[in-house]
Amino acid sequence: MPQADILLETxxxxxxxxxxxxxxxxxxxxxxxxxxxxKVLEVIESPGLAPQPGAPHPCFMGAIPLRGLVLPVLDLAVWLDIPRVPRKNEIILVTRFNERTTGFLATGVTLIHRVHWREVEPPHQALANLAGNCITGLIRLxxxxxxxxxxxxxxxxxxxDLSAGPRPVPQDRRLRALIVEDSGVxxxxxxxxxxxxxxxxxxxRNGQQALDILRDSGLATPDIVISDIEMPLMDGYTLTKTIKADPHLAATPVVLFSSLITDELRHRGVAVGADGQITKPQFANLADLARSLIASHERRRPDHA
Known part of the structure; x- marks a missing residue:
């Protein structure tokens, strides 16, 4: 893909x-x-699944074959604790993120909208702080x-398993990290x-808030920025691109940490200047990657002895 096209998309x-x-x-x-x-591979018609007795969670509707895959299907209404009136021709959203393919049962699909992240309103802070909150933004139509x-x-x-793995080994040196992530959990x-x-x-909570923190002269510049990609107001790609275009911030390493980082999409992070990219299933490696990037940047500084 030509570089100009990458930057147009990212x-x-x-x-x-x-x-x-x-x-x-x-x-x-x-x-x-x-x-x-x-995150959506395709939308298919539901074959009429029913809740599975003894399932690990009440939202689990079983699994269906899909072109060589065994697709687990989750009932979103059950997870969200809202009623759903069964209808004919219900749909399953087949998604791919966090290196997992999962189906989500819903009633139907309406439209696809192209929007600007500035148009996505963050949830109220009181809602965002709730442990059970699973709404990351609101789009007003x-x-x-x-x-x-x-x-x-x-x-x-x-x-x-996504949050499992070996615990990081503490280092003697204290480092500063700015985490940019809209999901409370x-x-x-x-x-x-x-x-x-x-x-x-x-x-x-989002890229705009992170940029305000980075540009606050009263705060120490972090040693590293670790950012999600999907966020209200300003996404992680735009945040990274803005940091790398700012002469006062460009030397700060940025790691994109997202469920959307795949071999096919990794070029997007490269295009905006990300120093590292890591998928959320690689959670256990994050601290080591952050320390490695900080050390690498320090070795390249002109004043490094």
Whole structure:
């Protein structure tokens, strides 16, 4: 892909959202949600699954064959604790992120919207702080809101292996990290893991908030920035591109840490100047990667002895 095309796609602070809904019945109507199109492989018609007795979670609807895959299917309505009126021709969103392929049952799909991350409103802080919150942003349309779902939270809570792995070895030297992550559960996991490795951690909920922190002359510049990609107001690609274009910040290493980093999409992080990219299933390696990048940048500094 030509470099110009990569930069046009990446760092423009835009995303495409697939809008879908759950029918809660005639009195409550449709509840509307959205997820990043980049996470969706396809949308298929549900074969009419039923809850599985003895399933590890009530939302698990079993598994179906799909072109050589065994696709686990989760009922979003059960997970979200909202009613769903069964209908004919319900759909399954087949998603791929965190190196896992998962199906999510919903009533139907409406449209695909191309929006700017500035148009995505963060949830109110009181809601964002709730342990059970799985809404990462709101898109205001003419007559309704689309709620962006944190599907990663669902997968993390159902699959403990994603947060498992060896604990980091603390180092004598205290380093500073700025974590930029809109998911509350991931933000806390990152903070805990890096603090175990003797990092002093500052938190930001989106790229714009992170940039404000970085440009605050009263605050010490962090040794490293670790950023998600999908965030309201400013995404991780745009944040990285902005940091690398700022002469006062460009030397700060940036790691993109996201469920969307795949072999096919890794070029996007390279295009905006990310120093490292790591998928969320590689969570256990994050502290070591951060320390390695900091040491590498320090060795390249002109004043390094």
């Amino acid at each position: 760092g423009t602070n835009e995303l495409e959202v697939i809008e879908f809904f759950i029918d809660e019945g005639p009195e409550r109507g449709h509840c509307t949600f959205g997820i990043n199109v980049a 003419e007559n309704r809101f689309i709620q962006l779902l944190d599907l990663e939270k669902i997968i993390l809570e159902l699959d403990a 991931m933000r806390q996991m990152l903070r805990d893991r890096l603090e175990e490795a003797n990092f002093e951690v500052t938190l930001a």
